[in-house]
Amino acid sequence: xxxxxxxxxxxxxxxxxxxxxxxxxxxxxxxxxxxxxxxxxxxxxxxxxxxxxxxxxxxxxxxxxxxxxxxxxxxxxxxxxxxxxxxxxxxxxxxxxxxxxxxxxxxxxxxxxxxxxxxxxxxxxxxxxxxxxxxxxxxxxxxxxxxxxxxxxxxxxxxxxxxxxxxxxxxxxxxxxxxxxxxxxxxxxxxxxxxxxxxxxxxxxxxxxxxxxxxxxxxxxxxxxxxxxxxxxxxxxxxxxxxxxxxxxxxxxxxxxxxxxxxxxxxxxxxxxxxxxxxxxxxxxxxxxxxxxxxxxxxxxxxxxxxxxxxxxxxxxxxxxxxxxxxxxxxxxxxxxxxxxxxxxxxxxxxxxxxxxxxxxxxx
DNA sequence: AAGGATATCAACCGCCTCACT
DNA sequence: GAGTGAGGCGGTTGATATCCT
Numbered sequence: 001x002x003x004x005x006x007x008x009x010x011x012x013x014x015x016x017x018x019x020x021x022x023x024x025x026x027x028x029x030x031x032x033x034x035x036x037x038x039x040x041x042x043x044x045x046x047x048x049x050x051x052x053x054x055x056x057x058x059x060x061x062x063x064x065x066x067x068x069x070x071x072x073x074x075x076x077x078x079x080x081x082x083x084x085x086x087x088x089x090x091x092x093x094x095x096x097x098x099x100x101x102x103x104x105x106x107x108x109x110x111x112x113x114x115x116x117x118x119x120x121x122x123x124x125x126x127x128x129x130x131x132x133x134x135x136x137x138x139x140x141x142x143x144x145x146x147x148x149x150x151x152x153x154x155x156x157x158x159x160x161x162x163x164x165x166x167x168x169x170x171x172x173x174x175x176x177x178x179x180x181x182x183x184x185x186x187x188x189x190x191x192x193x194x195x196x197x198x199x200x201x202x203x204x205x206x207x208x209x210x211x212x213x214x215x216x217x218x219x220x221x222x223x224x225x226x227x228x229x230x231x232x233x234x235x236x237x238x239x240x241x242x243x244x245x246x247x248x249x250x251x252x253x254x255x256x257x258x259x260x261x262x263x264x265x266x267x268x269x270x271x272x273x274x275x276x277x278x279x280x281x282x283x284x285x286x287x288x289x290x291x292x293x294x295x296x297x298x299x300x301x302x303x304x305x306x307x308x309x310x311x312x313x314x315x316x317x318x319x320x321x322x323x324x325x326x327x328x329x330x331x332x333x334x335x336x337x338x339x340x341x342x343x344x345x346x347x348x349x350x351x352x353x354x355x356x357x358x359x360x361x362x363x364x
Numbered sequence: 365a366a367g368g369a370t371a372t373c374a375a376c377c378g379c380c381t382c383a384c385t
Numbered sequence: 386g387a388g389t390g391a392g393g394c395g396g397t398t399g400a401t402a403t404c405c406t
Contacts, residue, residue: 038391055375090394106373
């Protein structure tokens with residue numbers, strides 16, 4: 001045990017910084033910068049070691065720090081980046097402007113880690129395999145079915161932030177051409193979408209959050225709105241109402257039912273293109289979706305007005321990226337016309353949360 | 365209300381890398 | 386090439402705040 005060399009030469013103060021010390025450090029750095037941290041304490045009139053000054057400035061006094069608690073979007077990003085980078089906080093924090101590595105590390109250790117641990121106990125196996133992924137991409141075969149492509153864990157939902165990850169993981173393709181993904185790259189903080197087996201109605205799905213998120217969201221639709229993964233599916237208002245006037249919210253399992261119309265299944269793409277229109281400001285807007293199952297409840301929602309990056313699979317099973325709304329609209333129109341000329345499910349937009357792996361959700 | 369448990373987070377420690385001599 | 390010091394990083398600690406019984 002020993003102190004850093006710079007601290008041995010002088011009598012240095014330890015522990016929490018006083019407001020006076022902060023002021024001295026701010027004044028000095030503002031006026032003179034910090035070319036050499038070891039000389040800062042002496043020049044600034046502080047009885048601290050250079051390392052302590054540096055740490056205080058970087059983690060607390062820097063003017064460009066964001067402060068405040070992490071947003072759900074930031075949390076999701078941290079989880080995702082941690083899945084790729086591990087505990088390399090300095091690398092992770094480069095993607096989080098205004099945050100410090102110490103802050104992210106603390107947040108991870110005090111909050112996310114425990115929650116993910118809990119979630120792992122609930123969802124122990126999120127490892128998935130895309131069968132013949134490589135063959136499908138490199139040797140497109142019209143006979144390949146969507147079912148073949150997505151015949152894995154039906155409770156896994158590809159999210160907007162996750163989809164690029166899959167494409168980045170191409171080197172995980174094994175000698176059989178299968179793409180293997182493990183828990184490491186699975187953002188298991190995100191909700192699972194599953195077929196509603198209770199009502200046996202294929203047009204409804206349960207939106208199940210891992211327990212730790214159920215706790216955070218407190219079953220509150222306005223909070224849910226802030227969640228990045230749902231934001232990408234429903235950027236605007238979510239209101240869930242029963243016809244009897246009560247909010248439809250299953251408090252026991254926090255399952256929120258969201259209508260299938262919000263999923264981009266092949267047969268729904270033409271419908272989507274009809275629903276999305278440009279307003280006078282040139283912004284894409286959608287008309288409210290009203291459930292056809294009005295016997296029990298009405299779901300009013302708004303489809304995304306600004307689309308995240310989409311991944312489009314064409315009739316030859318090639319996947320390509322749609323980077324802007326114009327391309328997406330063109331694609332939707334293509335889909336609309338091809339769908340009217342043939343009744344096959346020729347095109348699917350793999351857009352984030354909209355994409356559902358359960359083969360049962362795909363129209364035959 | 366009290367006190368124990370748990371969560372949070374600022375700060376420190378030790379190690380590593382790199383530049384300089 | 387070896388020694389040294391500074392900066393940077395990740396792990397850990399400990400004081401304080403908050404929660405829970």
